[in-house]
Amino acid sequence: MAVYTDLTDEQLTDLMSNYDIGNVLSLKGIAEGVENSNFLLTTDYNGQPKKFILTLYEKRVNPDDLPFFINLMTHLAESGLLCPVPVKRKDGATLSNIAGRPAAIISFLEGLSLRRPEAVHCRALGASMAEMHLAAQRFDMTRANNLSIDAWPALYETSRQNADTLHAGLTNLIDGELARLKELWPDAHAALPRGIIHADLFADNVFFIGTELSGIIDFYFACTDMLAYDLAIVLNAWCFETDTSFNITKARALMDGYHSVRKLTPAEIDALPVLAAGAAMRFLLTRLHDWFAPQEGALVKPKNPLDYLHRLRFHKKTKSAADYGVEI
Amino acid sequence: MAVYTDLTDEQLTDLMSNYDIGNVLSLKGIAEGVENSNFLLTTDYNGQPKKFILTLYEKRVNPDDLPFFINLMTHLAESGLLCPVPVKRKDGATLSNIAGRPAAIISFLEGLSLRRPEAVHCRALGASMAEMHLAAQRFDMTRANNLSIDAWPALYETSRQNADTLHAGLTNLIDGELARLKELWPDAHAALPRGIIHADLFADNVFFIGTELSGIIDFYFACTDMLAYDLAIVLNAWCFETDTSFNITKARALMDGYHSVRKLTPAEIDALPVLAAGAAMRFLLTRLHDWFAPQEGALVKPKNPLDYLHRLRFHKKTKSAADYGVEI
Numbered sequence: 001m002a003v004y005t006d007l008t009d010e011q012l013t014d015l016m017s018n019y020d021i022g023n024v025l026s027l028k029g030i031a032e033g034v035e036n037s038n039f040l041l042t043t044d045y046n047g048q049p050k051k052f053i054l055t056l057y058e059k060r061v062n063p064d065d066l067p068f069f070i071n072l073m074t075h076l077a078e079s080g081l082l083c084p085v086p087v088k089r090k091d092g093a094t095l096s097n098i099a100g101r102p103a104a105i106i107s108f109l110e111g112l113s114l115r116r117p118e119a120v121h122c123r124a125l126g127a128s129m130a131e132m133h134l135a136a137q138r139f140d141m142t143r144a145n146n147l148s149i150d151a152w153p154a155l156y157e158t159s160r161q162n163a164d165t166l167h168a169g170l171t172n173l174i175d176g177e178l179a180r181l182k183e184l185w186p187d188a189h190a191a192l193p194r195g196i197i198h199a200d201l202f203a204d205n206v207f208f209i210g211t212e213l214s215g216i217i218d219f220y221f222a223c224t225d226m227l228a229y230d231l232a233i234v235l236n237a238w239c240f241e242t243d244t245s246f247n248i249t250k251a252r253a254l255m256d257g258y259h260s261v262r263k264l265t266p267a268e269i270d271a272l273p274v275l276a277a278g279a280a281m282r283f284l285l286t287r288l289h290d291w292f293a294p295q296e297g298a299l300v301k302p303k304n305p306l307d308y309l310h311r312l313r314f315h316k317k318t319k320s321a322a323d324y325g326v327e328i
Numbered sequence: 329m330a331v332y333t334d335l336t337d338e339q340l341t342d343l344m345s346n347y348d349i350g351n352v353l354s355l356k357g358i359a360e361g362v363e364n365s366n367f368l369l370t371t372d373y374n375g376q377p378k379k380f381i382l383t384l385y386e387k388r389v390n391p392d393d394l395p396f397f398i399n400l401m402t403h404l405a406e407s408g409l410l411c412p413v414p415v416k417r418k419d420g421a422t423l424s425n426i427a428g429r430p431a432a433i434i435s436f437l438e439g440l441s442l443r444r445p446e447a448v449h450c451r452a453l454g455a456s457m458a459e460m461h462l463a464a465q466r467f468d469m470t471r472a473n474n475l476s477i478d479a480w481p482a483l484y485e486t487s488r489q490n491a492d493t494l495h496a497g498l499t500n501l502i503d504g505e506l507a508r509l510k511e512l513w514p515d516a517h518a519a520l521p522r523g524i525i526h527a528d529l530f531a532d533n534v535f536f537i538g539t540e541l542s543g544i545i546d547f548y549f550a551c552t553d554m555l556a557y558d559l560a561i562v563l564n565a566w567c568f569e570t571d572t573s574f575n576i577t578k579a580r581a582l583m584d585g586y587h588s589v590r591k592l593t594p595a596e597i598d599a600l601p602v603l604a605a606g607a608a609m610r611f612l613l614t615r616l617h618d619w620f621a622p623q624e625g626a627l628v629k630p631k632n633p634l635d636y637l638h639r640l641r642f643h644k645k646t647k648s649a650a651d652y653g654v655e656i
Contacts, residue, residue, distance in 0.1 A: 008443045025438040025537060028368060029359030040356060040368060042438060049438065110353040110370060110377065115336045209353060 004058050005037045005099050015098045018089045019105060021045055021052065032204075035060045035220060041105065051108035052087065056101045061220055063102050068143045069219050070094045070104060072136070072196065077107075079135035081128070082215045084109060109215030111207025119253035122238050124213040125206055126257025129198070129234065132216065133227045134262055136196035145199065145223040149185050149278060152178060152285055159288040166291065167306055177281060177312060184274045186226060192267050197230035198222055202237045228268040231258060232275035235324060236283065236311050244310035252325030269321040269328060276324065277315035284308035332386050333365045333427050343426045346417045347433060349373055349380065360532075363388045363548060369433065379436035380415065384429045389548055391430050396471045397547050398422045398432060400464070400524065405435075407463035409456070410543045412437060437543030439535025447581035450566050452541040453534055454585025457526070457562065460544065461555045462590055464524035473527065473551040477513050477606060480506060480613055487616040494619065495634055505609060505640060512602045514554065520595050525558035526550055530565045556596040559586060560603035563652060564611065564639050572638035580653030597649040597656060604652065605643035612636035 007027070016024055022043035030053075032038045037056040042049050057066060070086045074094070077085040084106035086094040096103045114121060147155075156174060163170040186192050198205075200221035207215040231254070239251040258264070287305035322328050335355070344352055350371035358381075360366045365384040370377050385394060398414045402422070405413040412434035414422040424431045442449060475483075484502060491498040514520050526533075528549035535543040559582070567579040586592070615633035650656050 006443075009440070012440075023538075024440060026535070027440055028356075030368070031357030031359065040358070112337070112340075112352060112355055115334075207354070210351075 005056050005101060007039075007099060011098050015054075015096055015103065016043075018091070018096055019087060020090050021087060021105070022050070025049055027054070037101075040108065053084065053106050053108055054103065055106065056098060056103045058101065061102075065143060065220075066095055066102055066104075068141050069222060071141055072139060072222055073106065073219055075139045076132060076135055076219075079138070081132050081135055082109065082213065083132075083219070084215070084217055109207055109217065111209050111214035113204045113207055115203065116242075117203055117206075117208075117238055117250070118211075119247075119250045120211045121206075121208055121213070122250045123253040123257035124208070124211065125201070125234065125238065126231075126254040126259075127261050128206075128213050128216060128257075129201065129230060130258045130261035132198065133195055133230070139196055142196075142224040143222065145197075145225040147199075147221070147282055147286065148225060148229075149181060152181075152281060155285045155289055159285075159292045162292045163288060166288070167309060170309065173309070173312075174281075174284070177277065177316065180316075181274065181278050181281060185278060186267070186271045186274070190267055190271065192226040192228055192271060193265060194224060195227050196222055197225050197227060197233075199225065199230060199233060201230065201234050226268075226271075226275065227262075228264065228271060229275050229279065231255075231264075232272065232279040233282075235272075235276050236279045236308070239324075240307075240311055240314075244307065244314075246314055248323075248325050255324065255326050264326070269326055272321040272324055272326065273315060273318040276318070277312060280308050280312040280315055284312055333384050333429060335367075335427055339426050343382075343424055343431065344371075346419070346424055347415060348418050349415060349433070350378070353377055355382070365429075368436065381412065381434050381436055382431065383434065384426060384431045386429065389430075393471060393548075394423055394430055394432075396469050397550065399469055400467060400550055401434065401547055403467045404460060404463055404547075407466070409460055409463055410437065410541065411460075411547070412543070412545055437535055437545065439537050439542030441532045441535055443531065444570075445531055445534075445536075445566055445578070446539075447575075447578045448539045449534075449536055449541070450578045451581040451585035452536070452539065453529070453562065453566065454559075454582040454587075455589050456534075456541050456544060456585075457529065457558060458586045458589035460526065461523055461558070467524055470524075470552040471550065473525075473553040475527075475549070475610055475614065476553060476557075477509060480509075480609060483613045483617055487613075487620045490620045491616060494616070495637060498637065501637070501640075502609075502612070505605065505644065508644075509602065509606050509609060513606060514595070514599045514602070518595055518599065520554040520556055520599060521593060522552060523555050524550055525553050525555060525561075527553065527558060527561060529558065529562050554596075554599075554603070555590075556592065556599060557603050557607065559583075559592075560600065560607040561610075563604050564607050564636070567652075568635075568639055568642075572635065572642075574642055576651075576653050583652065583654050592654070597654055600649040600652055600654065601643060601646040604646070605640060608636050608640040608643055612640055 022045040025042040025044055028040045030038050030040050036058050039054040041052045041054045073084055074086055076083045087105040205218040239247050241247055284305055287303050290302040291305050350373040353370040353372055356368045358366050358368050364386050367382040369380045369382045401412055402414055404411045415433040533546040567575050569575055612633055615631050618630040619633050
């Protein structure tokens with residue numbers, strides 16, 4: 001949950017005077033997202049109550065990245081993807097300033113994020129993710145992935161000396177895997193298709209109404225990287241059970257859904273095991289970092305890094321994309 | 329903010345199967361109330377999205393008190409007061425159980441809680457509070473005020489030895505005021521009108537749309553006590569500025585609003601200064617308690633007790649209800 005910043009009546013009135021979306025009916029701080037402050041804003045829009053999300057970007061978001069995120073959402077929504085649409089101000093801008101922070105009002109999407117997605121949801125997500133990847137090919141901004149392989153050694157340094165206190169042998173395992181991934185990571189020559197990826201498609205960022213996907217939110221990790229790396233992240237996030245066992249039925253559904261919209265190239269299929277290990281490494285390292293150096297004022301309990309240790313061990317042993325349910 | 333309990337998909341599905349209010353469209357944990365977990369629930373009710381609040385009663389609420397709270401809200405709403413209406417289940421009950429906790433679904437009220445209410449809002453609140461007092465006279469349940477004068481010595485014990493570390497001389501001042509209040513507190517012979525009071529009408533519990541009061545929420549401190557004590561609480565909560573100065577214009581508006589619906593008796597008018605001091609003492613003591621013994625797992629920063637020390641000092645010096653804007 002996260003509402004780091006409270007708003008005064010005057011701040012809200014000032015903000016709303018820049019928009020043409022009706023008068024405020026209510027504003028509730030909501031427990032969504034961990035990086036920013038989010039409010040559910042209801043206005044009387046054309047005489048009907050209408051819901052929006054007001055997001056205040058807190059310090060973990062680089063303000064220079066905001067135009068990328070906002071323009072990406074606008075582009076994807078215009079392309080037909082079910083994602084939040086930033087609302088334009090009267091002056092045509094999409095970013096505001098409130099309580100000393102950059103802020104945006106975006107459309108509200110109905111739907112529930114699932115605690116335990118089933119295969120049918122994985123299939124739907126796969127298809128939507130592929131649509132997102134294709135739609136984003138026509139988006140002309142880029143943003144480097146600052147949490148990819150080059151960033152891992154420095155990220156690891158912050159927790160390396162404590163890692164073994166959490167789990168005996170963890171330091172050795174990470175050292176070895178970092179070396180292996182460096183060796184095997186697809187480089188520019190591998191020519192894996194690149195583009196905009198979401199990079200944080202965890203279950204809390206995907207809404208469903210019944211089995212229908214109703215929205216993808218939280219594009220604040222989106223960046224330019226290998227498209228198949230997004231799939232690798234989702235394999236980790238959606239296809240392992242809470243007991244850390246891998247569910248190949250869900251993986252197969254995810255891959256089938258993706259394939260139904262965009263075919264993976266042979267190079268992507270080859271790279272899947274190492275990308276999956278890399279995705280596990282990325283979340284293992286950020287979780288380790290947050291575990292040992294929790295953010296000042298964070299309202300969120302750090303997540304257990306060991307969930308991703310188990311995943312990393314699994315990926316270390318896989319031999320080919322067939323182990324992830326891809327028909328080769 | 330407060331969402332102490334997360335819900336699984338199954339828990340939500342189970343819960344909703346007991347109600348006839350449509351399918352869930354979304355569920356957001358919201359930062360409202362400090363005692364319970366609150367969610368904004370949207371369902372497709374008769375084909376339209378409709379908002380409700382789902383409240384899970386956490387350990388600070390005594391389950392035995394819940395029928396009182398729920399029935400009171402139902403009674404007040406049926407009497408025309410703008411307050412949440414508990415939704416009846418298919419079996420006619422209003423209380424459910426989810427995630428091991430008692431829970432209720434109540435109607436959602438639009439409106440903003442004001443950070444800095446103006447006199448016009450105080451007047452509206454005075455009138456609504458008087459309507460609430462009158463409507464509750466026809467409510468046949470009672471609940472003792474377990475945070476009134478008899479409870480203060482024990483409450484004080486939890487922080488007495490630390491009080492001077494927060495503010496030099498605080499212990500002496502509280503000792504003296506507790507003795508004075510015990511001496512002056514209106515007893516049964518004073519025959520002050522009694523009934524159900526809200527007892528926690530802080531600005532976050534009152535919604536406005538513009539200058540119109542649109543809702544009173546959070547009845548979980550409601551109890552049977554002197555009606556004028558509710559006014560005394562609101563005098564403290566609404567009529568002091570952030571620099572702790574007393575704003576008699578707001579007090580006058582509050583009293584005028586109340587009087588326009590229900591006339592205070594001479595005994596109530598006489599008792600106002602001591603009731604105001606008592607209300608300040610009650611919040612000073614609970615805030616001191618929370619300051620020195622913050623609740624385990626509390627997601628809320630303890631409020632500064634000294635705000636109420638300043639109020640208490642003010643009330644100690646007032647001579648009559650005229651000092652609170654009451655025409656005598």
